[in-house]
Amino acid sequence: MPRKPAAEPQKKKPGKPGKAAAVKEAPGDSAARKPARKSTAGKKPAAKAAVEKAPAKTAVKGPAGKVAAVRMAEPETDADALWAEYKKTHSPELREKVILHYAPLVKYVAGRVSTGLPPSVEFGDLMSYGVFGLLDAIEKFDPTRGIKFETYAIARIKGAIIDELRAEDWVPRSVRFKAREVERAYMELEGELRRVPTDEEVAEKLGVTVEEYLNLLSKMTLISLVALDELWTVSGDKADRISLADIVEDVKVKDPSKSFEIEEMKGIIANAINGLPERERIVVTLYYFEGLTMREIGEVLTVTESRICQMHTKAILRLRSRLSSVLGYGYA
Numbered sequence: 001m002p003r004k005p006a007a008e009p010q011k012k013k014p015g016k017p018g019k020a021a022a023v024k025e026a027p028g029d030s031a032a033r034k035p036a037r038k039s040t041a042g043k044k045p046a047a048k049a050a051v052e053k054a055p056a057k058t059a060v061k062g063p064a065g066k067v068a069a070v071r072m073a074e075p076e077t078d079a080d081a082l083w084a085e086y087k088k089t090h091s092p093e094l095r096e097k098v099i100l101h102y103a104p105l106v107k108y109v110a111g112r113v114s115t116g117l118p119p120s121v122e123f124g125d126l127m128s129y130g131v132f133g134l135l136d137a138i139e140k141f142d143p144t145r146g147i148k149f150e151t152y153a154i155a156r157i158k159g160a161i162i163d164e165l166r167a168e169d170w171v172p173r174s175v176r177f178k179a180r181e182v183e184r185a186y187m188e189l190e191g192e193l194r195r196v197p198t199d200e201e202v203a204e205k206l207g208v209t210v211e212e213y214l215n216l217l218s219k220m221t222l223i224s225l226v227a228l229d230e231l232w233t234v235s236g237d238k239a240d241r242i243s244l245a246d247i248v249e250d251v252k253v254k255d256p257s258k259s260f261e262i263e264e265m266k267g268i269i270a271n272a273i274n275g276l277p278e279r280e281r282i283v284v285t286l287y288y289f290e291g292l293t294m295r296e297i298g299e300v301l302t303v304t305e306s307r308i309c310q311m312h313t314k315a316i317l318r319l320r321s322r323l324s325s326v327l328g329y330g331y332a
Contacts, residue, residue, distance in 0.1 A: 106130035109157040133160025280315035
């Protein structure tokens with residue numbers, strides 16, 4: 001009988017190598033899963049787009065800059081829409097809304113301008129001048145030019161305030177300009193010479209003659225006027241503010257201290273005169289208080305005029321001696 005062919009040895013199934021192959025296939029599986037992750041990541045831009053379209057009042061999570069951008073988007077849109085509607089209709093109601101919307105610009109510009117002005121200029125007056133500038137800017141503004149209204153209005157408001165200040169100024173602009181040049185020349189010359197410059201040196205610095213310089217000084221006297229109700233800061237432990245009217249002397253009212261000094265001096269002199277001998281006291285009284293001459297006093301006392309002169313001299317010497325001892329200083 002023919003022999004059966006020998007059975008071929010069974011091939012051993014790969015053990016660990018098979019597992020390794022399975023492990024090797026795992027990256028493929030992860031690679032297959034990667035598109036799914038990419039698809040989830042692809043949804044983030046859509047979420048961001050939704051956030052950017054969110055209204056201003058909606059709480060948006062994210063960086064602070066993006067939130068601010070979202071919140072600022074709505075007012076700008078409202079302002080643009082308000083401008084577009086106002087330019088079409090020119091409605092008084094819309095005009096009032098535009099004025100109220102940009103009213104804070106007036107306060108901002110007035111505050112900037114007031115820093116270089118004296119305290120006598122009221123801040124409320126600057127606000128009033130600026131309102132006229134704002135009204136003029138609203139009427140002349142053209143949104144189609146692509147310029148922000150704030151940029152245009154600030155220049156118009158500042159110009160209106162300066163124009164009103166110049167209109168109320170009693171000093172011409174040329175004189176104020178020359179006054180600034182004179183102050184600058186004084187500062188430069190004092191720094192160079194280390195002393196107060198003379199009129200000739202200042203005139204030479206300004207490039208004018210001495211006569212022209214003196215005429216300029218006479219015109220500049222108007223600039224030195226100040227208001228009596230202007231407040232001044234007094235240095236000390238406590239910063240007090242007083243007006244110029246509080247320190248101006250009233251010549252019609254007697255100074256209490258001087259009145260007291262005069263009365264006290266009268267009492268001292270009267271006591272000194274009362275201490276003189278009788279005849280010398282009579283001579284002093286008739287000569288200084290009654291206004292009699294030496295000859296008339298001699299007739300009253302029945303002595304010669306020369307004797308009255310001698311008595312007067314002795315009385316004056318006695319008074320000087322007593323007054324020097326009382327007042328504490330001598331008479332030459």
